[in-house]
Amino acid sequence: MSLATPADIGPTEFLAARARWRPVEIVFWLAAITPYFIAADYLQLAGQILITGLFALSLDLILGYAGIVSLGHAAFFGLGAYATGIASKHGWGEPLTGLLIGGLVAGVVGFGASFIVARFRGLALIMITLGLDQIVAEAANSMGWLTGGADGLQGVKTWPILGLFRFDLYGVTAYWYALIVTFLFFLLVRRMVNSPFGLSLQGIRENSTRMLAIGARNHAHVRTVFTIAAFIAGVAGALLTETTETVSLETLSFQRSADVLVMLILGGVGQLYGGLVGALIYMVARDQFSDINPQYWYFWIGLLLVAVVVFLPNGIVGGVKKLGGLLGRRGT
Template sequence: MAETVIPDDGPQRWLRRQSRWTAWEAAFWVAAFIPFFFFPTYLTLASQIAITALFAVSVDLILGYAGVITLGHAMFFGLGAYCAGLLTKAGWGEPLSGLLLSGTFAALIGFIVSFLIVRVHHLALIMITLGLGLLTLELANAMSWLTGGTDGLQGVDVWPVFGAFEFDLWGYTAYSYALAVLFLGVVVSRRIVHSSFGLSLRGIRENLGRMPAIGSPYRLRLQTIYTISAGIAGIAGALLTQTTETVSLDTLSFQRSADVVVMLILGGTGRLYGGIVGAIIFLVARDQLADMNPQYWYFWIGLLLMAVVLLMPKGILGGLASVAGRLRR
């Protein structure tokens, strides 16, 4: 995780400097339009990357910044996905309101779960999040009359965005829509992490025992960020439903939770863009390696993960930041 070192001129000035948009951030978002012009056949993959990146950002808020280790965050992703699908089944296929309703529903469940999350730590926390994820998956499978079970939710019909842009087979609308929502999610997340609230989350991550001593209501702050994270994950799940018009049990699977943690390790936790970079590397590598070796592509992902952990323990962005720091010195 990224270490937080605040200079002597005070936390407020440090936060203001951190909240400024940098040139490389602007370059990153400009580069996000490259698939439209140079890789139009990969726009469907690009939309999947944007959706997964938003999910990774939601997990990074609690894992990278608050230090809450989770292996069951796909529960909120899947709840958002099913909520968006069931809304269309009920006759309401408007995508933007569907996103908001799905995110709100996931956030509500996240708020309820947060009362349990703040009471456990370390290994018990991992087991609790894992158990909740597995329970939700089995519950969705058992309620096949509502979720479709292993067959998935059928008959999902999403209306055009703003009533004008239909989801086409080539992925132009899907990628534009997913990229716009990802950008808004990053803007909101930046505002959170570069605030006094975000600074208190770093304090919880680095030394939970000292936070009550300085009068910080750490449980309330953990509940707040967990609820926000669940809501963003639910929006990511709803995005997947709306852009593919399908919902399956895979949205709730442990594999999805584990994969997003791998993405954060690759890109770097506690760096906001680490999850996005990790999602790009992971999904592009999976797409290419699956074509080369459909059976053993995960072997190469594991090899890549080991190389990054050994050579750049703080992730790719952490390694690049270390190199840039040395060059400046």
């Protein structure tokens, strides 16, 4: 755990060490498979948590690394969900290409939006992303012939994965499927944030004016990351469609945009694991609290949110890291 001093480690080795897998990360992903063995009744929930976690991860990529605040990220989640659902309803229920369809539709719209997004920051950006989500949600609502409108999209049928693994009532296949897809995209995002591109994103987050003064291509970087984040959000939406075989307008709602932001802030913005941990805490809390009192469970989420923001500026993951750092220092 001891961090070497400049005297005894070269600069390249120092940066390589920062990107290396930590034991706690391996523990985290091992823990992610335990529900299969110890909580079979909760596999449905576990699958949903993973999908939401992937969605939150895509938000972290733009918010936590590039500093792009979005209150409309559900637009891409919902676009992916509907694209895959509509393809399935019309006879193409193959799940892997289904993910690709969802991701591509969301990514193309994200790419278009990125030209506007790249030019704004702060409050203006919040309003633009919010407005974008409203536009997409209203379009889906009014195009009932395509989306099923307020009744939701019916008739979605997902084929077995690779022709082998049928989606079952208990959510076993859905859970493994969501876990593997989420893990693969996590690997991609992890690599991205540790790449030269990821470093430039952090530069934009930290000081975009200074980035221009060193000749950086801020707009191009923002367009790239926003498109990729939209693609991943679309894949998360597609996963939800394939595993639940239905799509509702809720996937596009402002509520979903706000919820994913709350989860990410709870877990920790710019911490890579913040979205996954936030989704876990939020959804388990919702599951448990709504058992106790179905009407007022959001009270506890609100309390938790305030407490985390006040006491843990880098969220729960940031707090755990800090604690680990303190313990590690004492140990050496």
